[in-house]
Amino acid sequence: MRSDLIPINNRQVYSLYAFDDSNDGKSSMKTISAFGGFTDISGCNNSYPYTFSEVPDDSLEVAWPRSSCPGGSSNEQCCKEWDEDNNGVPDGYFAAENGAELEEALRVIFVDILKRTASGTSASLPISETKIGKNLVQALFIQKTI
Ligand SMILES: [Ca+2]
Ligand SMILES: [Ca+2]
Numbered sequence: 001m002r003s004d005l006i007p008i009n010n011r012q013v014y015s016l017y018a019f020d021d022s023n024d025g026k027s028s029m030k031t032i033s034a035f036g037g038f039t040d041i042s043g044c045n046n047s048y049p050y051t052f053s054e055v056p057d058d059s060l061e062v063a064w065p066r067s068s069c070p071g072g073s074s075n076e077q078c079c080k081e082w083d084e085d086n087n088g089v090p091d092g093y094f095a096a097e098n099g100a101e102l103e104e105a106l107r108v109i110f111v112d113i114l115k116r117t118a119s120g121t122s123a124s125l126p127i128s129e130t131k132i133g134k135n136l137v138q139a140l141f142i143q144k145t146i
Contacts, residue, residue, distance in 0.1 A: 012037045012116060014109045018096045024060040026095065031059040033090035034082040044078030049090075051079070064089070 013036020015029035038049035045053055051066040065071030069079035071088030082090045094105035124137055 012092060012112075014092045014094065014112075016094045016096065016102075016105050016109065018102055018105075021097070027062050027064050028059040029095075030064050030090050030093045031056060031062045033092035037090065037092035038082040041078055041081050044076075044081055050076065050081045 013033060015033045015036075017026055017029045034049040034052070035055070040046060041050070044050045048054065051068055056062050065088035066079065068074050068076045069083060069088055070086050075086070079088075080086070082092075084091050094109065096102035096105050
């Protein structure tokens with residue numbers, strides 16, 4: 001993410017490419033994931049996901065894996081801006097060719113969203129009663145959205 005927008009920049013884009021094997025489509029969705037979910041590291045093409053120095057004119061034409069990243073000719077640490085698990089694919093990119101893969105991808109995406117956006121306390125019942133019943137209380141934090 002862009003360091004000049006911290007702490008208000010909290011986006012994460014997930015792309016799920018389903019039921020097609022077009023390399024152009026996969027490239028486009030990977031590029032969208034890289035731009036929509038990178039953490040800028042100082043000295044690694046500031047304000048852009050590493051290896052990019054500008055927004056591509058056509059995401060269909062972007063070559064994956066990136067040449068300086070896992071799966072390419074070298075493995076630069078800067079690739080971790082969008083590839084924490086070091087597999088050469090943007091971490092926000094998912095692909096599914098059948099229902100089971102689609103279900104698993106959606107499960108992983110939703111779990112990740114929950115990890116990023118919410119925290120809370122266990123539910124509790126206060127000791128004092130009201131005339132109309134008890135109150136069930138749970139504190140829940142939901143991240144501010146812009
Ligand atoms: Ca960068
Ligand atoms: Ca990855």
